[in-house]
Amino acid sequence: MPVSRPESLGARVIAHVDMDCFYVQVEQRKQPHLSGQPTAVVQYNSWKGGGLIAVSYEARKYGVKRSMRGDEAKQVCPQIQLVKVPVSRGKADLCIYRNAGSEVVSILSRKGRCERASIDEVYLDLTDASEAMLAETPPESVEIIDEEALKSHILGLNEDGSNLKENVREWLRRSEADHRDKLLACGALIVAELRMQVLKETEFTCSAGIAHNKMLAKLASGMNKPAQQTVVPFVSVKGLLEPLPIKKMKQLGGKLGSSLQIDLGVNTVGELLQFSEEKLQERYGINTGTWLWNVARGICGEEVEGRLLPKSHGSGKTFPGPRALKTIASVEHWLNELCEELSERLHSDLDQNKRIARTLTLHARAFKFSDTDSHKKFPSKSCPLRYGATKIQEDALNLFQAGLREYLGSHRIKTQGSQHNGWGITGLSVSASKIVAIPSDTCEAMQSADDKDPNCSFSNQAQDVQEISALSSPGFQSTSSYSELHEADVRKENLFGTSTLGQNGPRRDTWDYKIDEIDPSVVNELPPEIQEELRYLVRPQKRANIPKRGSSIAHYFLPTKNS
DNA sequence: ACGGGTAACACC
DNA sequence: TGGTGTTAC
Numbered sequence: 001m002p003v004s005r006p007e008s009l010g011a012r013v014i015a016h017v018d019m020d021c022f023y024v025q026v027e028q029r030k031q032p033h034l035s036g037q038p039t040a041v042v043q044y045n046s047w048k049g050g051g052l053i054a055v056s057y058e059a060r061k062y063g064v065k066r067s068m069r070g071d072e073a074k075q076v077c078p079q080i081q082l083v084k085v086p087v088s089r090g091k092a093d094l095c096i097y098r099n100a101g102s103e104v105v106s107i108l109s110r111k112g113r114c115e116r117a118s119i120d121e122v123y124l125d126l127t128d129a130s131e132a133m134l135a136e137t138p139p140e141s142v143e144i145i146d147e148e149a150l151k152s153h154i155l156g157l158n159e160d161g162s163n164l165k166e167n168v169r170e171w172l173r174r175s176e177a178d179h180r181d182k183l184l185a186c187g188a189l190i191v192a193e194l195r196m197q198v199l200k201e202t203e204f205t206c207s208a209g210i211a212h213n214k215m216l217a218k219l220a221s222g223m224n225k226p227a228q229q230t231v232v233p234f235v236s237v238k239g240l241l242e243p244l245p246i247k248k249m250k251q252l253g254g255k256l257g258s259s260l261q262i263d264l265g266v267n268t269v270g271e272l273l274q275f276s277e278e279k280l281q282e283r284y285g286i287n288t289g290t291w292l293w294n295v296a297r298g299i300c301g302e303e304v305e306g307r308l309l310p311k312s313h314g315s316g317k318t319f320p321g322p323r324a325l326k327t328i329a330s331v332e333h334w335l336n337e338l339c340e341e342l343s344e345r346l347h348s349d350l351d352q353n354k355r356i357a358r359t360l361t362l363h364a365r366a367f368k369f370s371d372t373d374s375h376k377k378f379p380s381k382s383c384p385l386r387y388g389a390t391k392i393q394e395d396a397l398n399l400f401q402a403g404l405r406e407y408l409g410s411h412r413i414k415t416q417g418s419q420h421n422g423w424g425i426t427g428l429s430v431s432a433s434k435i436v437a438i439p440s441d442t443c444e445a446m447q448s449a450d451d452k453d454p455n456c457s458f459s460n461q462a463q464d465v466q467e468i469s470a471l472s473s474p475g476f477q478s479t480s481s482y483s484e485l486h487e488a489d490v491r492k493e494n495l496f497g498t499s500t501l502g503q504n505g506p507r508r509d510t511w512d513y514k515i516d517e518i519d520p521s522v523v524n525e526l527p528p529e530i531q532e533e534l535r536y537l538v539r540p541q542k543r544a545n546i547p548k549r550g551s552s553i554a555h556y557f558l559p560t561k562n563s
Numbered sequence: 564a565c566g567g568g569t570a571a572c573a574c575c
Numbered sequence: 576t577g578g579t580g581t582t583a584c
Contacts, residue, residue: 052566053568431569
């Protein structure tokens with residue numbers, strides 16, 4: 001049977017939950033006398049008071065900012081409490097924050113699909129829970145609405161009136177509302193409840209955004225902090241994005257955003273609307289171009305992944321300027337420390353989550369003061385990962401040496417008559433990736449295996465790393481501007497970037513097929529407003545090998561057979 | 564060349 | 576692939 005409008009079929013309810021100055025909260029829970037005080041978490045206290053990595057909201061009032069020095073913070077806020085990040089093996093150890101993050105994830109994952117986006121952020125897909133609530137106990141039928149939910153900010157709702165809570169209550173409960181709004185209202189109630197549970201069970205506060213997709217939810221979660229939540233009704237999207245500085249959008253805070261400003265003269269998301277998809281693709285490539293076109297319209301088909309654990313583990317340290325490592329022995333020492341930490345975390349992951357990592361990668365930053373190419377990057381190297389701290393240390397050192405040979409090229413090694421090598425290492429890190437679940441019955445055998453056990457089945461994954469040769473990779477020019485960097489890419493993509501559609505498609509106001517069967521080229525022919533609504537609302541369809549960003553609108557649909 | 568230490572991801 | 580660059584917190 002034909003439907004006259006798509007209704008809200010396909011509308012999702014997505015939340016982004018963001019912990020407030022998370023590291024500070026973790027420290028305040030540990031030392032309650034710090035609660036309510038201007039506080040910051042700082043690492044490496046020795047030099048200029050260390051670098052701030054988290055700042056409490058009390059301290060922000062004084063103008064204290066992340067990435068200030070401890071000393072600077074003291075200047076603008078003399079009474080600030082500076083708490084040091086724990087140090088072990090001579091480096092910052094973030095494990096207490098990771099563990100605290102896990103506590104939060106385990107609570108936030110109760111009501112729907114949950115994606116750990118970082119140590120202190122998650123996305124939730126609350127569509128099913130919201131639909132269920134709407135069917136069983138819709139807000140309009142509920143007498144008492146959570147105090148927390150009543151404190152929601154509803155974008156587009158008159159926030160200047162005197163009776164804020166009553167307005168919100170009315171918005172949450174109104175029965176004449178658009179179906180999409182009702183879903184978001186349910187989402188807001190669920191998120192308020194979740195946030196209260198987080199507070200009760202962990203003592204941590206968080207902020208959240210509730211919207212129809214990840215992009216908007218993320219944007220909203222940052223709009224009212226700390227300890228508040230913000231809802232983005234469908235009709236408010238345009239008004240929200242139009243005046244929004246382009247740099248505020250996730251992914252546009254860096255070079256791409258600058259390129260939009262400088263090369264296209266676009267300063268707000270609204271100004272981006274003037275550029276056709278083709279034009280954006282021409283300049284930024286087919287994927288990024290389409291993604292930008294969608295960003296301008298608040299369209300984002302990205303799914304919430306359903307992943308509670310990190311995809312990789314890493315341990316690293318910088319050795320700035322004068323502290324650069326100049327001998328293999330010192331590099332070996334620090335690699336051993338880093339690998340020990342990594343190994344410990346891998347064993348915890350195995351223990352707690354029954355997962356193993358398959359790839360070990362070494363990254364380094366280096367300088368050399370010989371002659372020309374002193375800007376060359378130290379190449380990353382990877383190899384199969386063998387479990388056991390000493391094995392990882394051994395492999396990491398081999399990877400480093402392979403990288404160093406390549407970095408130095410077939411040049412001479414020493415500056416003559418000098419005590420140094422001609423090179424220095426300013427950063428080292430090791431990481432473990434390609435993490436996969438293992439069958440539970442193979443776990444126990446593994447857990448008892450250790451370094452010394454040559455028969456440990458997990459210890460022999462690697463081929464002989466000595467054989468890693470310095471084949472690979474063409475040097476890379478250093479980057480200054482975004483367009484420069486991607487010039488080659490863009491040209492190539494243009495060869496394939498033929499964009500869609502002829503002129504005379506069907507144009508109609510009713511459809512007699514289901515939304516997820518619509519052919520993308522048909523959508524392109526519909527009236528513009530309807531197009532946007534459709535694209536916005538339709539649930540993304542799963543397909544393999546699609547870049548996260550989505551290379552074309554077609555990816556949000558399943559193509560139909562005959563078209 | 565102190566914005567640290569980690570992460571995820573796009574692209575070749 | 577593995578390796579490099581970008582972005583974010």
